[in-house]
Amino acid sequence: MSLFDHFGKEERPFVERALEMLTQVERKQAMRLTDFLDPRQLFIFRSLSSQVHDVCISAHGGYDGAERVRAILHPEYMTVDPEDYRLALLRIHADQRFHVFEHRDVMGALLNAGMKREKFGDMLTDAEGSYAVVAEEVADYICMQVTQIHRTSVQFERVAWEAFSPPAPRFAEKTITVPSPRLDAVIGEVHHLSRAKAVVPIRAGKVKVNWKIVEDPAHALQAGDMVSLAGFGRFKVLEIMGPTRSGRLRMNVGLVT
Template structure:
């Protein structure tokens, strides 16, 4: 674990300890900010060490990627209905093409931190952004444009009709082996040595946990995230090339 990762882990651990303490003192549910998948995996380990089980991760809808951690008093049943999360709908003319990055940039330019924002789902003419409840009025009042495009912002009353979650794109790769450094090299287009440096620098996450063992082997169904490159799912092994290279189907999120 790098110095930067140790620092991030210590901050997360302190955040969870504070949330546990507040929930116990107030005898009421308490919540963190939004956590990325890697942070959620680390949080589960921290809670396991604390022998605490009455918690829930929720991001505003089922199968969200970013999620808030809710800590509940031991005598209270946890429920997603308690979470202080508001879905905001951004409407604009379908003739324009606005991306996830456009909405994230517009929100962060207003001084909103990434940890206050959950998933951003987009489709032509509409985006839905999950935010911490206390920020919903501020965002609604502040944002009239995303980039140069006019938008109207309102609280989404019904989350049954969310923009569709984009499916990963399947691609075929050949690589020397299914070792982590070999797979990272194939996905990034970097040499194996440079791919190994990415891994050792803590920029590669396997199943949402940072991995720095370049020689570990991947298997079908593994989720791989590479900072600066994207998120992937290891798919089917389809055999070997004539030169003995491994042929793999890998799904990539765009």
């Protein structure tokens, strides 16, 4: 069995790049810093570390519990300092009395400014404020170029990590009933799509479960799974609560806001 058989076909270009980086660190005995990785990509790096000798993977996203992180690949004898991750914390100043920013509002503004998704990490928003964790090399550009989010004037400002208290994750919770925990059934119920319409983006590779593309509509979801549908956002399966009297399955899901 080939090494690549352990990963999806759409993941193979990333696997090749990751293995190349690990091999370079082994050969040159020098640190390498990645762009931001989602949890699946970090898992791939750590899975591949068995293919090289004496290479460690350290990861940090700016705060404990960060979803997206930058990783440093380094020989075992080298120590990593927090500043080596080259992370900048930006606070977004705006009048949010009429529209509290959501995760996708901030992400859309950064993408529209020409940023690659790999250059920014978590975006954290609540009624008290909005923050973006970004790569140090693009922080000044964002502060100068991004002046509007969702038709609201904004100003990005660097802030010190010491003064940062991350907002708790925000979910808009809802209870649904489905005939089964199948991916197509749950996506259809959450996003008000018929099962036939829910199958189309799944088959097209536009659905991820725990950051991995899943193309099987019959894939059974479990509590804790994070599901994303391109163009619709993400939701988390918070709880599977058991059958109703009619035999359908009650589930509690949280839409990421």
